[in-house]
Amino acid sequence: MRDLARHPELLSLNTATVRERWTLAQIIEGCARHGIRAIAPWREQVAACGLETAVGLIRTHGLRVNGYCRGGMFPAADAAGRARALEDNHRAVDEALALGAECLVLVVGGLPAGSKDIAGARQQVKDGIAALLEYARPQRLPLAIEPLHPMYAADRACVNTLAQANDLCDALGEGVGVAVDVYHVWWDPALKREIARAGRRILGFHVCDWLVPTTDLLLDRGMMGDGIIDIAKIRGWVEAAGYDGCVEVEIFSARNWWQRDPDEVLQIVRERYASVC
Amino acid sequence: MRDLARHPELLSLNTATVRERWTLAQIIEGCARHGIRAIAPWREQVAACGLETAVGLIRTHGLRVNGYCRGGMFPAADAAGRARALEDNHRAVDEALALGAECLVLVVGGLPAGSKDIAGARQQVKDGIAALLEYARPQRLPLAIEPLHPMYAADRACVNTLAQANDLCDALGEGVGVAVDVYHVWWDPALKREIARAGRRILGFHVCDWLVPTTDLLLDRGMMGDGIIDIAKIRGWVEAAGYDGCVEVEIFSARNWWQRDPDEVLQIVRERYASVC
Incomplete structure (x- = not known):
């Protein structure tokens, strides 16, 4: 098994990790300063920076963009809402392509307002990804379905296991894969089997801790x-499945890491990547 | 399908629902006053009341005890810890029998302190239930494995899906079944199938809302x-599987229901049982 600690170039920073105290421009410069060679930016940070400025800064510093956060949020209470969601996803694809992102990460969405029909929401997600694929596939932008922890099933993502994401990939064919975030899937008794099943369809590997x-x-x-x-x-299972992409650190931490000096955070991210991941 | 609203006698109160403002004696009297004919008490409430007193009060008011909360918490860092857990579970069985409870609910426990080995914890749970069965089975006290939501996998229960609980039942044989709590399992894409698979092994059905x-x-x-x-x-699926036991209301609500007058809570429980469940 390849030792990722010996591959510092695969460390990626999800930009949400230091979003409270740094702009995207500061994050890009910070990553360059700390020797972090890849990032996964969020749409709202890119919008605040300006897409062209962001593209220029990323190019200047030679950063890899291993993923773009995020598309998805497909379910809606009516057809007009679903059409708006699809249109917004088209813009996310456009931005991902402009940034040279390796994939668009999909947080698929939960129940429409007022609904208790999770099976229906899951069907809407499947239909939504299928529709988005018609736009993304010809432009060769892979879509990465990220199963989210079941505690987000109601309001963020009704794809809650890697098995579900793999089933969607099986059904939808070329151009779609999965993002494996240890925070969301670590508890799953079927995790090892489903990582092996995902195989080369693994487009992202995200880390933090519970x-x-x-x-x-x-x-x-x-x-x-x-x-x-x-x-x-889990990293071992993902590598055994054939994944050789980035290890993306994504930490939402209002009480701790978001309060700290981002330079300190990036230093600790580097250390832990080497010692823990 | 049987309409549970027409079976008010099947409504059960899990005593945690009003635990903040009433003692067990008050809860028993309150249930009698509100026409709630079944309860599922917690060990600490029974201990505070005194086991014999609790048995007497329950008998006086003619309440059904559809379940006892709770056994489990099997994993531990060493053999001595696991032996202590088993011994404590023996006492829970004794108490459940004294109370005339229809089953002992098992919240199986999470990771031992300092451990990251969830597969190992799951094996400890399996071994623990097998050992407890040797004590409970001859006394004809059924054990109900309650899968808990994956957000509790680390610190409360590493059995997180009904499929896992069913697998344990298959492996452990007679004397063990499952408790289905909608709060823990509603998100599960395999829920309908696994409820049907559980069939007559469903020993409890718990309700509240997410x-x-x-x-x-x-x-x-x-x-x-x-x-x-x-x-x-979900109730329909459980009934279709052959379950005809109580519908147990279990609400942990520090910010809302635990603050309210318990008489008001019981009245609303009755109304919602009839209109929603």
């Missing part, structure tokens, strides 16, 4: 090594 | 009808 206790459903992720996820084991 | 947003991982459950779970649909 803290005990976890004090907030959304914004209390831990730094790698501070929680209970056996990240190295 | 709020959007949910502000706390443990103590922000909603009253039936206030969230996004299609409780009636």
Whole structure:
């Protein structure tokens, strides 16, 4: 097994990790300063920076853009809402292509307002990805379905296991794969099997840690090594499946990491990437 | 399909629902006053009341005890810890028998302190239930494995899907079944299939609701009808599988229901049971 610690160039920073105190321009410069060679930016940060400026800064610093966050949010209460979501996803594809991103990450969306029909929402997601593929596939931009932890099933993503994401890939064919985030899937008894099944369709590998206790459903992720996820084991499974892309650090942490000096955060990200991941 | 609203005698109150403002004695009297004919008490409440007193009160009011909360918490860092857990589970069985409970609910436990080995914890759970069965089976006290939501995998229960619980039942044989709590399983894409698979092994059916947003991982459950779970649909699946036992209302709600007058809570529980469940 390849030792990722010996591949510092594969470390990627999801820009949400330091979003509270740095602009995207500062993040790009910070990554360059700390020897982090890849980023996965968010749409709102790119919008705030300006797409052309962001493209220029990324090119200047020679950063790899391993993924773009995010498309998805397909379900809606009516056809007009779904059409708006698809149109917005087209813009996300356009931006991803402009940035030279290797894939567009899809957080697929949860229940439409007022709905209790999760099976229906899942069908809307499948239809939405199929429709988006008609736009993304000819432009050769891969879509990465990211299963989210079941605690987000109602309001963020009704694809909650890697098995579901793999089933969608099977059904939808070329141009779509999966993003494996250890935070979302570490608990899954079928994880090893489904990672092997995903194989070369794995388009992203995201890391952080699950803290005990976890004090907030959304914004209390831990730094790698501070929680209970056996990240190295999951990384081993992902590599055994054939994945050789970036290891993307994505930490939403309102009470801790977002409060700290981003330079300190990036330094610790580098250290933990080498020692824990 | 049987209409549970026409079976008010099947409504059960999990005593945690009003635990903040009433003692067990008050809860038993309150249930009698509100026409709630079944309860599922917690060990600490029984201990505070005194086991014999609790047995007497339950008998006086003619309440059904559809389940006892709870056994489990099997994994531990060493053999001595696991032996202590088993011994404590023996006492839970004894108490359940004294109370005339129809089953002992098992919240199986998560990772031992310092461990990242969830597969190992799951093996410890399997071994623990097998050992407890040797004590419970001869006394004809069924054990109900309750899969908990994956957000509790680290610190409360590493059995996180009904499929896992069914697999354990298959492996462990007579004397063990499952408790289906809509809060823990509503998101599961395999839920309908696994409820049918569980069939007559379903020993309990628990209801509350998933709020959007949910502000706390443990103590922000909603009253039936206030969230996004299609409780009636899941109840239909459970009944189609052959379950004809109680519908147990279990709401941990630090910010809302635990603050209210318990008499008001029980009245609303009754109304929602009839209109939503």
